[in-house]
Amino acid sequence: MSLIRRVRGNSRDPRPAVVSGFTIGTLFFLCGLYTFFTILLPTPPGFRVGAVSLIGLTGVLSGPVLMALPWARLPNAARLAIAPVAMALIAVHNMAAGVDPFRYGMFFFLVFVWFGLCEPRGTSLRMSPFLVVAYLVPLMMRDASASDLASLSYTFPLYLTVGELLAWRTNRLRQLQEGLQRLADHDSLTGLPNRAAFTAALRERCAGPDPVAVLFLDLDGFKQINDRLGHATGDDVLIQVAGVLATVARPCRDVPGRLAGDEFVMLLPGTSEAEAEAIAERVVRRLGDLRTPDGTPVRGSAGIAAGHHIAAEQLLAQADQAMYAAKQRRRSQMPAGSPVSAA
Known part of the structure; x- marks a missing residue:
């Protein structure tokens, strides 16, 4: 299923x-x-x-x-x-x-x-x-x-x-x-729902009465991995990241997806902002366990957005903005993996 x-x-x-x-x-x-x-x-x-x-x-x-x-x-x-x-x-x-x-x-x-x-x-x-x-x-x-x-x-x-x-x-x-x-409906490389399928599921949940949260994940330094180790290694990293999201996702509830490139998302139905932040921290922490063939750690920046009765596109955009804020914090030497939220 x-x-x-x-x-x-x-x-x-x-x-x-x-x-x-x-x-x-x-x-x-x-x-x-x-x-x-x-x-x-x-x-x-x-x-x-x-x-x-x-x-x-x-x-x-x-x-x-x-x-x-x-x-x-x-x-x-x-x-x-x-x-x-x-x-x-x-x-x-x-x-x-x-x-x-x-x-x-x-x-x-x-x-x-x-x-x-x-x-x-x-x-x-x-x-x-x-x-x-x-x-x-x-x-x-x-x-x-x-x-x-x-x-x-x-x-x-x-x-x-x-x-x-x-x-x-x-x-x-x-x-x-x-x-x-x-x-x-699915990304051919990772097997996760693609942008169209994820957006459809997000719109359906946003139209309901329960709170909805979105986690937006972007890998740090992914272009350098591709340039240095080749696209085959880059593809393997994307597949491993998809595996992390699928593992962290709560069964029969959350929907991880891949939007494009190294951009990943996760739909978190019935989830508060605090719960979404905890999930984002788990995702970033597990990414730190991944390594490329030359030992380079895989890192990512995650942002979350949560709300009631909010348009799906607006919620996704807020999570995207929160992810970029988290990336800036990482570049400013803040603790690795700290998620930034947007309510």
């Missing part, structure tokens, strides 16, 4: 659940409409118009309800519980529509398309026992022929294959999408 998502307090991405719930609701509604349409088509013996109409009405009315449910807040089990209900409704439809496995089998197919497009891999396999029961019971109750019963031998593997292949493909596409999103 990304640092940006952690600071927002999300334990999981709600979008797949919402899409899945909306999809099954849409399928209920469309299948209900189609059930009404089948009444106008040539029908097999035993087709009961009243019962089929009631099933169609159930689908049409259930669809909008399922689409509107707050799937992002409901457990996955609640959503998957719809699958046995849907298969039971298909079985009832089959008994009311004349027990024709070739006619109602396509409704089962749509259920497994839903599994493949919206649910994790393995869902089709876990739901297969419900398929076997819902498929065979109507046929057995009407003393269907051996040929009709044997139709499960090819519909069953067909449904599972489609469901699992679609799920594999959907999962692969989701991984690629998440990879592209990570590239867009």
Whole structure:
């Protein structure tokens, strides 16, 4: 899980659940409409118009309800519980529509398309026992022929294959999408959130009711490290600094980021100025433990800014100014690593 998502307090991405719930609701509604349409088509013996109409009405009315449910807040089990209900409704439809496995089998197919497009891999396999029961019971109750019963031998593997292949493909596409999103939100060298992602998280926190603090860190003498030891060493120093920030950051709360070059930041939600100063001191102190290959210590200047109901850009600018003040104090031979705050 990304640092940006952690600071927002999300334990999981709600979008797949919402899409899945909306999809099954849409399928209920469309299948209900189609059930009404089948009444106008040539029908097999035993087709009961009243019962089929009631099933169609159930689908049409259930669809909008399922689409509107707050799937992002409901457990996955609640959503998957719809699958046995849907298969039971298909079985009832089959008994009311004349027990024709070739006619109602396509409704089962749509259920497994839903599994493949919206649910994790393995869902089709876990739901297969419900398929076997819902498929065979109507046929057995009407003393269907051996040929009709044997139709499960090819519909069953067909449904599972489609469901699992679609799920594999959907999962692969989701991984690629998440990879592209990570590239867009994170610095490629250090893996920390980049300027755009950090600013978005900062704006979100600044819009809330809790106090917010920002730590702004700039390395001292980084250009000399690059010039003397090369950019590969400079990159290694930046990666080590990112590691320090990630270590100091409080889990599931703080968001360290890299703005550009040797400029780093850390979002400190719900943090007072005094707490932010203590964190800044820890960061500067741990930087002092880092060394370049020739033994040169890595040093940095940190500034913090904190406040309530303040614009994100203003808070970041104040932390930047505090960092420059800290750098000037260092140059004036003040104790190394003393952070300067701006409220």
